[in-house]
Amino acid sequence: xxxxxxxxxxxxxxxxxxxxxxxxxxxxxxxxxxxxxxxxxxxxxxxxxxxxxxxxxxxxxxxxxxxxxxxxxxxxxxxxxxxxxxxxxxxxxxxxxxxxxxxxxxxxxxxxxxxxxxxxxxxxxxxxxxxxxxxxxxxxxxxxxxxxxxxxxxxxxxxxxxxxxxxxxxxxxxxxxxxxxxxxxxxxxxxxxxxxxxxxxxxxxxxxxxxxxxxxxxxxxxxxxxxxxxxxxxxxxxxxxxxxxxxxxxxxxxxxxxxxxxxxxxxxxxxxxxxxxxxxxxxxxxxxxxxxxxxxxxxxxxxxxxxxxxxxxxxxxxxxxxxxxxxxxxxxxxxxxxxxxxxxxxxxxxxxxxxxxxxxxxxxxxxxxxxxxxxxxxxx
Numbered sequence: 001x002x003x004x005x006x007x008x009x010x011x012x013x014x015x016x017x018x019x020x021x022x023x024x025x026x027x028x029x030x031x032x033x034x035x036x037x038x039x040x041x042x043x044x045x046x047x048x049x050x051x052x053x054x055x056x057x058x059x060x061x062x063x064x065x066x067x068x069x070x071x072x073x074x075x076x077x078x079x080x081x082x083x084x085x086x087x088x089x090x091x092x093x094x095x096x097x098x099x100x101x102x103x104x105x106x107x108x109x110x111x112x113x114x115x116x117x118x119x120x121x122x123x124x125x126x127x128x129x130x131x132x133x134x135x136x137x138x139x140x141x142x143x144x145x146x147x148x149x150x151x152x153x154x155x156x157x158x159x160x161x162x163x164x165x166x167x168x169x170x171x172x173x174x175x176x177x178x179x180x181x182x183x184x185x186x187x188x189x190x191x192x193x194x195x196x197x198x199x200x201x202x203x204x205x206x207x208x209x210x211x212x213x214x215x216x217x218x219x220x221x222x223x224x225x226x227x228x229x230x231x232x233x234x235x236x237x238x239x240x241x242x243x244x245x246x247x248x249x250x251x252x253x254x255x256x257x258x259x260x261x262x263x264x265x266x267x268x269x270x271x272x273x274x275x276x277x278x279x280x281x282x283x284x285x286x287x288x289x290x291x292x293x294x295x296x297x298x299x300x301x302x303x304x305x306x307x308x309x310x311x312x313x314x315x316x317x318x319x320x321x322x323x324x325x326x327x328x329x330x331x332x333x334x335x336x337x338x339x340x341x342x343x344x345x346x347x348x349x350x351x352x353x354x355x356x357x358x359x360x361x362x363x364x365x366x367x368x369x370x371x372x373x374x375x376x377x378x379x380x
Contacts (some may be wrong), residue, residue: 001378002080003312005345007065008042009073021080022050027177029077029314030057031064031349034154034161036169039074046076047167054088056175057164058121058152060349061319067333067346069322071155077347079312083378084116084181090165093172096208099128102174103135110178111140117186119314119374120149122174124161124352127151128208129272129366132174133355137363147364148188148374149176150316150351156323158259161352181378185311188374189301190356190367192255193293194283196244198226201281203245206274210267214280218266223258226282235261239320240285242369243270245278252358255283257320257368271320272353272366285369287325294332294371298339301373309341311375315348320369322350336373344375 006016028050032039036059047055063075089109091102103120110118118140122132129151136147152161162169179186201222205213214222224231227241238258246253260269274280294317305311315336322329337346356372358365 001082003345004078005065005347007070007073007075008039010038018049019078021078022052023080024052025085026050026053026078026080027086028053028055029347030055030164031060031075032057033072034059042074043167054086054177055164056088056121056177058349059154059162059169060351061153061155062322062350064315064333064346064348067330067337069330075347081378084179084184087178088175089178090173090175093123093127093174096126096128099131100135103132104139106174106176107136107139110176112180114180114182115145115178116181116184117146117148117179119177120147120174120355121163122151123163123171124151124153125158126172127174129353129355133364133366142363146186146188146357147355148372149355150349151353153319153350153352156319183379185377185379187301187304188356188372189297190354190358190370190372191293191297192370193290194242194255194285194369195289196281196283198282200279203274203276203278203280206276209270209273211270211274212265212267219268220261220263220266223268235259239324242283243280244283245274245280247278250279252362252365254358254365255368255370257318271368285324287328290321290325291332291335295335295339297371297373298336301375302339305341305375307341309377310343311340311377313340313344313346314374314376315346316351316354316372318354318369319350319352321371332371
């Protein structure tokens, strides 16, 4: 597997020359700041040079280039597979309730006996992430196929996100890349780093991504009680105090990020769905907690890797983590590269929702404020 990572800015142009490795076995991943019009010429150049390759990507608050964050420009990864092959599928999502059918259509198009993994990018503001996952899961065997990806983000304005398809920014769309081949290793791990506190409670009233009641009590009122003096800094402080939610079996949990409050309705608005009947618990995260989570993700996945095998790490972290970690966000990227084999490379973006297995070898879940790490390499 041949990998070249580069970036493009107006100030520097292209960081590295683009390699002549166009082929159906080449994948070009592009992560861009939301205002893509200023980079259309660079995108057109990529589509011309890699006319036979699969080109995919999305908007983001910040792209990941090895240990660096890039908030203004394009991050580009060109990956040529020697013994594996790829396929691209896409579906529109006219309405949120169409997310399940979009996921099922993508999975049906990509499904095959030698399918190892599916990488999904979707419009972060017009996708019901769990429904998208469930649609894909209805058509594939997640014991054999690893599902990863992320929801596109913008600069935390929650106004406009897109995925890259046919060289253009597309809203109301999801794209999926299928990875196939016996020698391909496609492994993923997710870790958040937040610490739970307070009693476990039950979600008793919610609608999509709005939470109205916990244990029959107004959600915002209860949330403020637990935050104490920190409640004075809502909604910004909510990034430090997300919720963990889990179903009755409690075999896993996922994190949900609060993005707004409604004093009139005493409700909390989240970036993803909050199902009625799920259990919940408050969580707290500091810079050190989140950095520990990133390090643990890298340590756990590195245990599965041959010691001298360089890998490509597709790192999808949450835009909420970036706000909590602020100017030190790049330290979680440093931590990942430190634990991966020598000469490994890292590419990715900060999302409005991360798609990754909830536990090792398990089903995919929709995460918030979570570091998700997927490694790819071709074995001998």
